[in-house]
Amino acid sequence: MKSITVEKIEGPQWTHYNSQQKQAGHQLLALTAFQGHRLVCHWLSPDGFVTAAVLHWSGLDFPSLSPHLPEVAFDEREIHDLFGYVPKGHPDLRPLMRTPRWPADFYPLNGTSQFPPNWLDTQPDNPAKIVEGDGVTVMKVGPTHAGIIESGHFVFSIIGENVLHLDLHLFQNHRGVEKSLEGLALEEVPRLVSRICGADTVSHQTNWAMAVEQLAGYQVPETLRWERVVLLESERVLCHLNDLAQIPAGVGFQVAHQRALAMKELWQRGLLELFGHRLLFDTVQPGGAARVEVDSLLKLIQTMNKVWHPWRNFVEKHHGFNDRMTGVGLVRRDDAARFGAVGVAARAAGLNFDVRTLMPLYQNLTIPATKGGAGDVAARFKVRLQEVESSWRILQIALNHLREAPAILRWHPPEDLSGEIVSYSESPHGLNVHVVELEQGHVRRYHVRPATFRNWPLVAMATAGNAVADFPLINKSFELCYSCSDR
Amino acid sequence: MHWQNKSLQLRHLDAGSCNGCEQELTALTSQAYDISQFGIDLVASPRHADALVVTGPVTDTMIKPLQKVWEAIPRPKRLVALGDCAAGCGVFQKAYACHGGVASAFGSPDLVIRGCPPQPTEMLEQLKRFQNNSQTATESGL
Numbered sequence: 064m065k066s067i068t069v070e071k072i073e074g075p076q077w078t079h080y081n082s083q084q085k086q087a088g089h090q091l092l093a094l095t096a097f098q099g100h101r102l103v104c105h106w107l108s109p110d111g112f113v114t115a116a117v118l119h120w121s122g123l124d125f126p127s128l129s130p131h132l133p134e135v136a137f138d139e140r141e142i143h144d145l146f147g148y149v150p151k152g153h154p155d156l157r158p159l160m161r162t163p164r165w166p167a168d169f170y171p172l173n174g175t176s177q178f179p180p181n182w183l184d185t186q187p188d189n190p191a192k193i194v195e196g197d198g199v200t201v202m203k204v205g206p207t208h209a210g211i212i213e214s215g216h217f218v219f220s221i222i223g224e225n226v227l228h229l230d231l232h233l234f235q236n237h238r239g240v241e242k243s244l245e246g247l248a249l250e251e252v253p254r255l256v257s258r259i260c261g262a263d264t265v266s267h268q269t270n271w272a273m274a275v276e277q278l279a280g281y282q283v284p285e286t287l288r289w290e291r292v293v294l295l296e297s298e299r300v301l302c303h304l305n306d307l308a309q310i311p312a313g314v315g316f317q318v319a320h321q322r323a324l325a326m327k328e329l330w331q332r333g334l335l336e337l338f339g340h341r342l343l344f345d346t347v348q349p350g351g352a353a354r355v356e357v358d359s360l361l362k363l364i365q366t367m368n369k370v371w372h373p374w375r376n377f378v379e380k381h382h383g384f385n386d387r388m389t390g391v392g393l394v395r396r397d398d399a400a401r402f403g404a405v406g407v408a409a410r411a412a413g414l415n416f417d418v419r420t421l422m423p424l425y426q427n428l429t430i431p432a433t434k435g436g437a438g439d440v441a442a443r444f445k446v447r448l449q450e451v452e453s454s455w456r457i458l459q460i461a462l463n464h465l466r467e468a469p470a471i472l473r474w475h476p477p478e479d480l481s482g483e484i485v486s487y488s489e490s491p492h493g494l495n496v497h498v499v500e501l502e503q504g505h506v507r508r509y510h511v512r513p514a515t516f517r518n519w520p521l522v523a524m525a526t527a528g529n530a531v532a533d534f535p536l537i538n539k540s541f542e543l544c545y546s547c548s549d550r
Numbered sequence: 551m552h553w554q555n556k557s558l559q560l561r562h563l564d565a566g567s568c569n570g571c572e573q574e575l576t577a578l579t580s581q582a583y584d585i586s587q588f589g590i591d592l593v594a595s596p597r598h599a600d601a602l603v604v605t606g607p608v609t610d611t612m613i614k615p616l617q618k619v620w621e622a623i624p625r626p627k628r629l630v631a632l633g634d635c636a637a638g639c640g641v642f643q644k645a646y647a648c649h650g651g652v653a654s655a656f657g658s659p660d661l662v663i664r665g666c667p668p669q670p671t672e673m674l675e676q677l678k679r680f681q682n683n684s685q686t687a688t689e690s691g692l
């Protein structure tokens with residue numbers, strides 16, 4: 064990774080500076096708050112340079128970026144909830160993860176709160192934004208659901224069958240992950256980071272490993288680089304197969320759903336045999352990664368291809384299924400750009416951002432651009448189809464390199480490692496960013512900005528105007544996990 | 551109380567899981583494991599359920615919904631903690647917004663399935679044994 068440029072920004076320049084970054088086509092990595100009234104906004108330039116814009120202020124208020132950069136509206140609400148800092152001028156400062164059960168003076172990350180908090184004995188619901196008027200019905204769904212689904216609460220304002228507005232009330236799965244990481248020694252971190260999210264676990268693990276390695280100035284050897292590519296791409300295939308199974312389920316297309324689940328199962332059994340875990344937990348650490356048996360994985364890919372192609376052919380030729388996906392849950396390209404969409408959702412809307420193209424880990428590899436374009440459910444389905452196949456191609460290249468690669472000695476980070484760093488990777492859901500501050504080999508601050516967090520507001524936007532009965536389909540076409548978003 | 555019906559209808563509730571347990575529970579419904587052939591199934595409404603399956607370390611925000619879903623399940627009913635988080639030995643058990651698993655947050659489960667996540671084969675075995683032991687089962691003292 065190239066070194067980070069740090070820019071100290073004065074209060075009045077804060078919004079201007081960050082808006083300029085956006086206008087210049089830079090990608091927002093994360094907006095992170097620290098104790099002591101400090102904010103850092105990390106930007107990634109199109110040629111892979113990172114700038115950290117730093118704001119110090121006194122008092123509680125800082126100038127809100129949200130009116131100019133709507134993509135940080137959730138971030139600022141989170142900062143307000145967890146630190147008590149107030150983004151002045153924020154258009155909608157309702158609680159995000161905070162609930163009426165939280166004690167008024169409980170701000171878990173600001174360093175002054177007592178643990179455990181004295182939860183108040185009341186219901187956890189926050190006020191909802193609804194549409195009022197003749198013929199408008201308010202329909203609440205969740206937080207518990209009729210299937211095997213993560214918890215989330217959705218408040219729909221509907222007229223007839225059509226959704227006028229969807230108000231998201233997520234964060235039911237807020238565990239306090241970032242706080243749990245604080246104070247941990249380096250070797251204690253991987254077990255937790257691996258479990259931030261069951262779907263993007265390798266990406267989270269890799270971010271932690273890269274953060275430590277960059278701070279220590281460790282040059283990642285070729286072998287380790289390829290081993291990580293293998294794990295990241297294996298995870299992408301796993302997650303995409305899951306999502307490709309869920310989308311047909313959203314329209315009751317059971318045959319396609321079951322056949323895709325069967326492919327996922329085949330892949331998972333292979334992963335268990337090869338890496339010892341069906342979801343790839345605990346496979347990447349600073350200085351290390353799980354070894355792979357090259358021939359076994361190549362053989363597994365061959366086996367997969369035998370079931371994949373007939374399935375792909377089957378779903379692509381199914382008119383009914385394609386009709387159900389077309390034009391539903393539309394995300395327009397300029398909305399995707401304005402709200403900082405990432406991953407499959409962004410590529411399906413015609414944005415070309417894939418952070419693998421800027422990661423040193425993937426140097427010398429061409430990441431094929433996917434064709435999405437229309438921004439509907441069909442486009443998100445199609446992007447995943449292409450990405451599974453391109454992941455298999457990348458896997459084959461990586462495995463061929465690994466056949467020749469020399470074994471490496473496991474590196475261990477220095478026990479007194481200190482410093483602040485940002486690391487990022489392309490998880491199956493999109494750009495996944497960690498901001499890590501270490502002090503004498505212990506975590507001082509750990510901020511996780513997963514792809515799903517960035518994309519949730521788009522789900523609400525894509526749902527408005529559609530029939531309410533299509534919400535499961537639209538939601539599944541994003542298939543955002545709640546756990547990494549809620550943390 | 552004797553259980554007349556040997557089928558086991560489960561309602562699932564996520565109380566702060568990482569979604570790993572959910573993915574493996576979903577696998578049970580696929581043709582590879584085909585859980586319904588054993589008379590075990592996941593149902594949409596608590597009214598149709600014999601047991602509640604909880605995943606996750608029980609976040610504070612999910613405590614009230616958990617109580618409501620439990621109350622909505624007709625008696626006799628049983629409680630299952632699925633995965634290390636729900637079992638009270640997961641990595642986020644001590645996180646500030648968690649209540650340390652099903653037992654400390656809510657009440658003693660009738661069945662605890664350990665693992666992070668438990669493998670589907672293991673889940674299936676334990677659920678089948680649980681179903682067959684139902685003759686001696688007593689209702690959770692909740």
Ligand code: SF4
Pocket residue numbers: 258261566567568569570571605606632633634635636640641665666667668
């Ligand atoms: S037990 Fe493991 S897999 Fe299950 S929810 Fe907890 S961390 Fe995730």
